[in-house]
Amino acid sequence: MLSILLLLRTRDRMTAAELAAELEVSVRTVYRDVEALHAAGVPLYGDAGHRGGYRLLGGGGPGARLTDLYAPEAEALVLAGLPAAADGLGLGGSFADARRKLRAALPPPLREHVDRLRTRFHIDVDGWYADDHAVAAPYLPQVADAVRAGLVLAVRYRRWREPTDVDRRLAPYGLVLKAGRWYLIAGPDPRTYRVDQILGLSLTDEPVVIPPEFDLATYWRDAQRDFHDRLHRGEAVVRVSPRGAARLTGAAARAVTEHGTAEPDGWIRATLPVEGPDHAYGMLLALGTEVEVLGPEELRTRIAATVTALAARYASS
Known part of the structure; x- marks a missing residue:
């Protein structure tokens, strides 16, 4: 009710x-x-x-007047707040004001509970190896303004292939924060742009027309699925020890957990999805003696050659 x-x-x-x-x-x-x-x-x-x-x-x-909150609802609002994200969007002050107003509106017992909760939980969305300078996005507030206002952006953008620095007119459809990095989804044919790769921009007076069938969450989910499908085009057949399996991450870890076959010696035989020969070589070589590569033969031979060279180097020294 x-x-x-x-x-x-x-x-x-x-x-x-x-x-x-x-x-x-x-x-x-x-x-x-x-x-x-x-x-x-x-x-x-x-x-x-x-x-x-x-x-x-x-x-x-x-x-x-249904402004009273239950404890789990107040907890959810506190834990959902990401001050760093608000700061990046130029809303740090508004976020702090809203949090103060929310706290003041709570009854004293619930206010004390929420204050205690904030000292027990901390949310950090950045990756462990993220370089603060690499993910800095100085133009994020202006991009966010363009998203709010629904106006086309003229940007100078740095991409990975030549020519690297290009001029683009982007119709902002939305912003996505993923693992500490901001992405702009822009039309007319929706594509994904890293906000930290924008070198300069200006706001035009041209309105953005977002297709009625476009949904930001659906686009992002499909884009991630397509990215992973294109990323893992190769396979490597391995035997891996329980200790080695515990060191695997992502798609490789899921392949072992969901599709691996246990062998009598306790090791697990599995087919791992890999990005390519170099990725597979580096990932599996890092596991040392906790893995044996069974195929493809080119990968097994390459790792064997590296191990032989290492053994000879350390034997000679």
């Missing part, structure tokens, strides 16, 4: 079917809860017909 009131305060009018779909309950449950709200004196009004639905009269009255 509280969720029904919250939805109607934000969407003005909703049908019983829409409420049922949003709350994942039956339409009969919505009818029952609406009757209970009526009985409680909540000014909830229902219109019949094609454009009908439920709505709150006068904002719902004093009984519909």
Whole structure:
């Protein structure tokens, strides 16, 4: 019932079917809860017909002020806050003000609980080996402004292939923060651009027209899947010890865990997805004696040659 009131305060009018779909309950449950709200004196009004639905009269009255938070809800808001992300977007001050207002609105016992929680949890989205200078994005606030305003950007962008520095007109569709690095999704044919590779920009007065079928979360999920599909085009067949398997990460670790076959000596036989010969060589050589490469033969021969050379070098010294 509280969720029904919250939805109607934000969407003005909703049908019983829409409420049922949003709350994942039956339409009969919505009818029952609406009757209970009526009985409680909540000014909830229902219109019949094609454009009908439920709505709150006068904002719902004093009984519909649903600003109280349960402890898990307050915890979720605190833990979801990423000050570094807000700072990067130029919203650090607004984030701090909002957090102060939220804290002041909480009843004293819950305020003390949240204060204690903030001293026990810290969220750091950056990778362990991230270079602060490499991921610095000085133009992020201006890019965020363009996203908010819906205006086209004229940018100077550095890409990996020649010519490296190019001029582009980008229609910002949205921003994504991934592992401490910001990405701009821009049209007209949606592509992904690293914000830290923008060398200069200017805001135009040309409005951005985002296709109605575009969804930022869906685009990003599909882009990640395509990236991994293109990344892991090769395979390496290995025998790996439990200790070596524990040192694997990402797709290689999942391949061992989900598809590996245990052998009598306790080792695991598995086929690992790899980016290419050089990637496989470096990854598997780093495991030392905790892995044996069975194929492809070129990779096994290359690692064997390296091991033989190392043995000879250390024997001679």
